[in-house]
Amino acid sequence: MTTESPDDLQRAASQALSEQEDYLRSQRHLTDEQLLSQLVETLRKEKAVIDRWVDSGDCFILSGSGKVHLPSCPSMQALVDREAAWAPYLDDLDRVRNWQSSDNAPPMPALMTRADVEDLKRYSSCTVCAPTLDHTDKRPVARGCTLLPAGSLNYRHFGTSLTLVDDGVELGVLTKI
Known part of the structure; x- marks a missing residue:
């Protein structure tokens, strides 16, 4: 070779x-x-x-x-x-x-x-x-949802409910980063 x-x-x-x-x-x-x-x-x-x-x-x-x-x-x-x-x-x-x-x-x-x-x-x-x-x-996510990389989360996202894209598992509401 x-x-x-x-x-x-x-x-x-x-x-x-x-x-x-x-x-x-x-x-x-x-x-x-x-x-x-x-x-x-x-x-x-x-x-x-x-x-x-x-x-x-x-x-x-x-x-x-x-x-x-x-x-x-x-x-x-x-x-x-x-x-x-x-x-x-x-x-x-x-x-x-x-x-x-x-x-x-x-x-x-x-x-x-x-x-x-x-x-x-x-x-x-x-x-x-x-x-x-x-x-x-x-779409990769349901209508009305936004695909958001974790690295782009900031204070504006506090109170937002987060869900995994692949299996739809709900992670909960963002309270801290």
Whole structure:
């Protein structure tokens, strides 16, 4: 068994990053037709992935705000319709070639199965598409309660009833810290 030193690992990571950067920079030297061809191929692959997920029947989308949507939700169409998502990029190849920008490709939707969604500690269901999940608003604590780390307790919490999150055991009222 050989173990690599931290220097070797750092060197390897640096080389991999350099190769990736060189690859990205090489996109600048592609002709418009070559770059467009690559983008259309990427669009085709992304569309196939989404179609496979949607056809499976067990597909949900998690938005950046933690809301769970169905793929048919109107608010998710901009992400699900890959042709519409890629259209501005196909029309502006300089936008794609700017590899230092964070906006050189459209984001993919966060695709999840029902099991993936139910494993989340927190989520809420979209009220428009209303996916059928175990919870419409899943939280680590009951509604009306606040999850509070013990280290943040102070004089303002005197008189507050405390309960354990995991098993609901009531600890009593806070009288001293």
